[in-house]
Amino acid sequence: MYTRLMPTPLPAPYFVAASGPAAALVGLDVEALAQEAFVAAFTGNTLLPGSEPLAAVYSGHQFGVWAGQLGDGRAILLGELDGPEGRMELQLKGAGKTPYSRMGDGRAVLRSSIREFLCSEAMAALGIPTTRALVVTGSNQRVMRENIETAAVVTRMAPSFVRFGSFEHWHYRDKPEELKTLADYVIDGFYPDLRGAANPYKELLAEVTRRTARMIAHWQSVGFMHGVMNTDNMSILGLTLDYGPFGFMEAFDVNHICNHTDQGGRYSYANQVAIGHWNCYALGNALLPLIGTVDEAQEALDVYMPAFEAKLDELLHAKLGLTTVLDGDRALFDSLFTIMQASHVDFTLLFRQLGDLQADAPKDQPELHDAPLRDLFIDRAAFDEWALRYRERLRAESSVDAERRAAMNRVNPKYVLRNYLAQQAIEQAQNGDYAGVRDLLAVLEHPFDEQPGKEHFAALPPDWAAHLEVSCSS
Structure with a gap:
């Protein structure tokens, strides 16, 4: 299931930004995260007490094609913390090579780490199911992508980072015992109410399918595009997972593709709903040896479209102020x-x-x-x-105008993470000034509020932003 290993240290790590709401979830003081000891721990240079780091193995379909074994190629799990709302796993992304890095260097760059950090917290503030981001640290160590960039580490949090591809891994290796062990771990840890069902594995598929459908309804309702909906990027808890070439819709185009790498448009805004369903089918195929029959798996998968349509209908009624x-x-x-x-x-x-x-x-x-x-x-x-x-x-x-306006403003954000806003903060950070990241985070933590003096964060993108491209490179 995993390999135990130590993160690879980075030279002279520095603090970029931390999220107060995420810190509260695990009982940490956000101000303390800027201290040297925490910066070292959340860069992977030192271990937190009790930590036994590991990297997990999984497989997956990438752009619809079976890719075989993948795994945490640059992510290392530090451990779990019990917080006010339950346990959370803490994971370093960009902490060095693992046995699953393939041809990768195990590193993340400052650019992509800031984007993931900001979007994780922006999505949470919008009320959309998501993994969280606790802190970003950086180092001047050089990393080669399309150009030479500098390294960074983002600390991610979630109750679990188990993915659809975690199950596919054991199914395609014809390892039924490992498949069952993983399914039982997920049910007992995160879906305990399913244990008493006549067929808990069927009900697991149904519940994950339902959560996935509702998550994508949330995406569609705010114009969010994930960009890389591979099965290894799909959370078994129905959380938005792995922020790479994401985007928030600006000039509306139902066929918009936010990922420059996605030449065929597989993960366009219009296709996200169908791809979510396809991914659930891939999970159903992996769980089939446990579920028993194709008919039972199909019954579980049939909840997808009704769940999606019901959630989207609910969200659109709220967005238009209809009660x-x-x-x-x-x-x-x-x-x-x-x-x-x-x-x-x-x-x-x-x-x-x-x-x-x-x-x-x-x-x-x-x-x-x-x-x-x-x-x-x-x-x-x-x-x-x-x-x-x-x-x-x-x-x-x-309808009463004032009441409706107040209700609509509680669900229709004024502020979202537009690409140009992220780019401005990134360029400022690349020049050694992290105030832009922190200022933008503060705005995104309250997306529905008017925030006097911050109106420029809600402005239409400037002309130069039309040339911005995001891809799978990070």
């Missing part, structure tokens, strides 16, 4: 995304500003009442037509 459910709501949602697509409207700005629409505004002269919203659309007439239908729907439930 009741009527027959025409799905058509109203679909038509909104259609006009968003036609005008490539900024995803985050639209939903945030939609809360300002007045339900009882006169039908004539919409430019006097909906100017900020209308100006987001190239085809303003299409928005005017949709807004008429939306107002009728609001009046059908006697």
Whole structure:
């Protein structure tokens, strides 16, 4: 299941940033994380008391192709901590070579470590199931990617880092005892209520499938794109795992591909729902020897689309400030995304500003009442037509503008981790100034608040940001 080994130290490690909310989950003082002893421990230069580090083995499908054995090629698990909300595993990403590094150097670079750190905490603040990031440390040791960069380590946290590919590994090696051992470990540790089921392995597949579907519904509702939904990047707990070439939708394009490496668009925004289902099938195939029959596995997998659709419907009702459910709501949602697509409207700005629409505004002269919203659309007439239908729907439930606006602002973020914001913070950090990372983190920890003086973090991306590309290189 794993290999015990020590992290490889980095020379002269330094502190970049730490997350207060993540520290609270494991009972740590966020201010203390900047101290030399913690920096050394969370870089892999010294061990925390009681730590017995290890790297786990797993396999997986990458871009739909069986890749064989993979594993923690640069991640090393330090151990578990009991916190106020339960146990959390602490894992160093970028801590050096392991037996599973293949051709890799076992390192992460400052650029990718900052991106993972910021996005993990941004997603948590948005209420989306995710692994967490405790702290980022860096070193001036050089690392070669497309260019020479410097090394960094991000400390990640989750109740478990077991992946779909962890099960695939033992299935494809025809190791039924190891497969059962792993499944029993996951059930007993994280799904104990399933132990009493007639077929606990079938119920495990069903629950993981359900959680995965709901997680992806959350992604779709905020315009988040993972970028590399390989089975080795899928959490058995339904958490967003492994932040590489991710992106938040800006100019809406349902076929947008956030990963420059993904030339075929397998992991586009439009495809995430189907790929999530495909990955659950891969997990079901791995668990089949334990479940028993194909029919039973299929029954477990059949929960995916109902769970996804129910969660997305719930989220979209909230995003549009609707407190009741009527027959025409799905058509109203679909038509909104259609006009968003036609005008490539900024995803985050639209939903945030939609809360300002007045339900009882006169039908004539919409430019006097909906100017900020209308100006987001190239085809303003299409928005005017949709807004008429939306107002009728609001009046059908006697919506009160002030109450609805407050409710919508609690679910439609003003601030998300736009690529250009991350890039600005990264470039500042690469020049030795980490204040940009910390300032951006502070904003992202409260994505629904107005935050006076921070409005520039919610601005449309500048022209130069159109040329930003993210890939699997990290």
